[in-house]
Amino acid sequence: MLIKNIKSLLQTSASEKALRGKHMSELKSIQNAWLLIENDTIKNFGSMNSCPKYDGDIIDGSGRMVLPTWCDSHTHLVFATSREEEFEMRLKGKSYQEIAEAGGGILNSAKKLQNTAEDELFESAWERLNEVIKMGTGAIEIKSGYGLSVEGELKMLRVIQRLKEKSPIPIKANFLGAHSYPTEYKDNHQGYIDLIVNEMLPQIAKEGLADYIDAFCEKVAFSVAETEQIIVAGAKYGLKAKIHTNQFNCMGGIELCVKHNALSVDHLEVVNDKEIEYLKGSETVATLLPSAPFFLSDPYQPGRKLIDEGVAVALASDYNPGSSPSGNMNFVVSLACVKLKMTPAEAINAATINGAFAMELEQDYGSIAIGKKANFIITKPINSAAFIPYSFGKDTIDQVVINGKRI
Secondary structure, three states: OOEEEEEEEEEEOOOOOOOOOHHHHHHEEEEEEEEEEEOOEEEEEEEHHHHOOOOOOOOOOOOOOEEOOEEOOOOOOOOOOOHHHHHHHHHHOOHHHHHHHOOOHHHHHHHHHHHOOHHHHHHHHHHHHHHHHHOOOOEEEEEEEOOOHHHHHHHHHHHHHHEEEEEEOOOEEEEEEEOOOOOOOOHHHHHHHHHHHHHHHHHHHOOOOOOOOEEEEEEEEEEEHHHHHHHHHHHOOEEEEEEEEEOOOOOOOOHHHHHHOEEEEEEEOOOOOHHHHHHOOOEEEEEEOOHHHHHHOOOOOOOOHHHHOOEEEEEOOOOOOOOOOOOOHHHHHHHHHHHOOEEEEEHHHOHHHHHHHHOOOOOOOOOOOOOEEEEEEEEEOOOOOOHHOOOOOOOOOOOOOOOOOOO
């Protein structure tokens, strides 16, 4: 495949580390460009004055942008059913935390998942996965966390494994048994942690079902000390940490994650200056999920401040049935600009190359580079890259190419 006359070929950087600070505003590009694909790989690219002759499939990119597919590094794509009843409760004044404390939220999803067959979970997740691919996602992380029992968590992770085997895009599996405390362990936190450590993790490792380990470090869920037990236990099985923290409170989660060299800290709606200093001096990526506060009417993450202070920032959808029932990364990029005060270049970098770093996929995904997988978006004719976040709600995608094939 050869795409020629591309108005602008975006994100052609070859960074060895996640972008941070002023580098996040540098969206490297080539104007009036061509891009050559061989099988599933980017073979070469350049400006049109060096375009090679080609006899195969040729696409005219006149007026169009070409950019890497989105790398969505935080999702809960596998779930039993939607939770619109809680949506109505919030509209009547209940907070997310109040709903959770009353047995809704994560526990609601867990109850529904326990009564859903594995095949049914797989089919619904497969449909969602294909929906987000069509919207431009070309790499994704999927968490467990709605099982909250040995059988339930293994069922979720086996579904994710089946998705991995069938999916045209890479999937990273994240074990999130420490998402919430099941009702029967409400007053016995250590008992549930012991279940995770002594029963869930050994079986997950035996079957090779997880790439990472996660925990919800919050007042309504796992304390800092409890989260540390989960991180340490996962590390014994080679599972790096990607942790939910600072969604509602500053309670030491970021410091803990930096201490243990977590791959990412995710949410960060509330962050103090001391925590920003910890992140600045680390390789941990701050993964921001703006569609969650959008849906919950909560304060947004301080994206502008984090970038200005030199923190590596990624963007992800948090696709889940309770607080972010959408995997549309195009909307996430728009929200990042409008609500997090990120520039279009920063938002695109955060949703592509930095998202890839947050999943350890930067060698093959996240930018246009020779030898990387041919996963990219061809836009409709647009004036500039800024039009993508500017035109929220508008479908700017003409074609999505995955592994060198148009989908």
